[in-house]
Amino acid sequence: MPGQIKRMIDTIITQRSNGNTTIALTTKTKLLLKGINPDKFTLASEDDPSVVAKLRVIATELGVHL
Amino acid sequence: MPIKTAYSIKELPAAVAELKQQCADLKPRVVLCFASPKYDPALLSQELQRTFPDASIAGCSTAGEIVSGRMLTGSVAAMFLDGDVVENAACAVVRNLRGGTGVRAAFQELESHFGTPLAAMDIEKYVGVVLFDGMSGAEERLMEEIGDLTDLFFVGGSAGDDLQFQRTHVLAGGQAFTDAALLLLLKVPRGFDIIKTQSFVATDKVLVATEVDGRKVGRFNGQPAVKAYAKALGVAPEKVAEEFMVHPLGLMVDGQPFVRSPQHVEDGAMAFYCRIAEGAELHVLNGTNIIADTRAAVEAKKAELGHIAGIIDFHCILRTLQLRAEQRCGEYGALFGEIPAVGFSTYGEAYLGHINQTSTMLVFR
Numbered sequence: 456m457p458g459q460i461k462r463m464i465d466t467i468i469t470q471r472s473n474g475n476t477t478i479a480l481t482t483k484t485k486l487l488l489k490g491i492n493p494d495k496f497t498l499a500s501e502d503d504p505s506v507v508a509k510l511r512v513i514a515t516e517l518g519v520h521l
Numbered sequence: 522m523p524i525k526t527a528y529s530i531k532e533l534p535a536a537v538a539e540l541k542q543q544c545a546d547l548k549p550r551v552v553l554c555f556a557s558p559k560y561d562p563a564l565l566s567q568e569l570q571r572t573f574p575d576a577s578i579a580g581c582s583t584a585g586e587i588v589s590g591r592m593l594t595g596s597v598a599a600m601f602l603d604g605d606v607v608e609n610a611a612c613a614v615v616r617n618l619r620g621g622t623g624v625r626a627a628f629q630e631l632e633s634h635f636g637t638p639l640a641a642m643d644i645e646k647y648v649g650v651v652l653f654d655g656m657s658g659a660e661e662r663l664m665e666e667i668g669d670l671t672d673l674f675f676v677g678g679s680a681g682d683d684l685q686f687q688r689t690h691v692l693a694g695g696q697a698f699t700d701a702a703l704l705l706l707l708k709v710p711r712g713f714d715i716i717k718t719q720s721f722v723a724t725d726k727v728l729v730a731t732e733v734d735g736r737k738v739g740r741f742n743g744q745p746a747v748k749a750y751a752k753a754l755g756v757a758p759e760k761v762a763e764e765f766m767v768h769p770l771g772l773m774v775d776g777q778p779f780v781r782s783p784q785h786v787e788d789g790a791m792a793f794y795c796r797i798a799e800g801a802e803l804h805v806l807n808g809t810n811i812i813a814d815t816r817a818a819v820e821a822k823k824a825e826l827g828h829i830a831g832i833i834d835f836h837c838i839l840r841t842l843q844l845r846a847e848q849r850c851g852e853y854g855a856l857f858g859e860i861p862a863v864g865f866s867t868y869g870e871a872y873l874g875h876i877n878q879t880s881t882m883l884v885f886r
Contacts, residue, residue: 471672477644478672481873484774485668488874490798516669 458498523605524831537568549601554580555865562690562697570695580692584681585866592850600863618659655679655868660875678835678867716882718818721806745789767808782877834864
């Protein structure tokens with residue numbers, strides 16, 4: 456099912472920022488620095504297993520439960 | 522005036538005595554100190570602690586110093602912040618950087634001092650300064666761990682040694698450290714802001730890092746890195762090093778580059794001054810005017826805030842080298858006008874990650 460990556464990214468940003476727009480922006484930057492570009496993925500993006508696995512690790516590092 | 526700056530070119534201990542004299546009757550809660558590697562770092566740290574026993578002291582060695590209105594070498598520059606600006610401050614040292622970061626332990630020290638978990642601190646009233654041993658090569662790892670553990674901003678830079686690339690130091694608590702980083706956490710009731718400015722514009726030429734080993738990129742777009750970079754610039758592969766200063770690469774974030782500066786060529790690969798994540802899409806950048814861009818950034822922040830109480834400027838050595846070559850260091854120093862400012866030429870700046878070729882500034886309101 457496509458779109459899993461986009462949903463994971465959104466969950467990470469939403470949970471981490473908890474409504475704070477500044478933290479949402481910095482979380483997006485942190486994802487980019489970790490090698491994931493949030494703007495590259497949409498709900499139509501294929502579920503690349505390597506990106507999904509990478510996001511699971513990143514979520515753990517950022518203390519976010521997916 | 523709640524923030525003062527000072528500098529000295531005297532030897533120790535007279536240099537610290539001269540700083541104290543310029544501090545005059547201000548009672549500093551925090552003393553930041555950036556010193557030429559000509560100074561014995563342990564002796565300097567001891568003298569600072571002895572002279573300002575009630576202050577939190579943090580500093581490092583440099584590749585050039587900045588103090589209100591001037592860019593210097595062979596000096597020690599300081600900023601004094603009193604209790605009106607910094608209500609509370611604590612400094613923790615992260616040791617053995619190359620072996621592991623130890624950020625959690627340092628954060629626990631800071632939490633213990635403030636009596637508050639970092640997670641409960643207001644990100645608009647608390648800000649961190651981070652100073653690294655600039656030869657550790659561990660900045661990315663430490664910044665990533667800081668960013669994982671907290672949403673507080675930590676800005677700073679990597680210590681220098683006047684381009685000798687031998688040994689750099691961070692200073693705290695009357696001691697000097699190598700293979701270490703300092704985390705100085707400040708509670709600033711009036712608030713703060715951050716300027717990250719770089720003098721580049723992105724081109725539409727994109728290089729994707731397809732083979733990475735630490736700070737070395739073996740391949741861009743599936744081709745040997747040098748070949749791909751040369752092709753993007755339209756120059757011969759043997760000439761690429763001449764382009765590094767004005768055509769670094771940028772990881773674009775909301776239209777702004779996080780600059781990745783090439784350092785040297787290595788058997789068709791390119792070594793950088795910071796790590797690039799595999800798969801990262803990097804835009805080739807074109808250099809613009811450092812003086813004009815930095816002036817615009819400082820003026821815009823001044824207009825936005827109405828008043829700036831002081832600035833700490835973490836200024837990349839590559840920018841300093843360019844300004845020296847263009848004989849524009851005086852112009853750069855003058856950009857800050859009447860704003861108390863201190864800083865140094867770094868071996869890399871810190872803002873969310875480890876970055877290059879910026880002026881990354883902590884602005885006190």
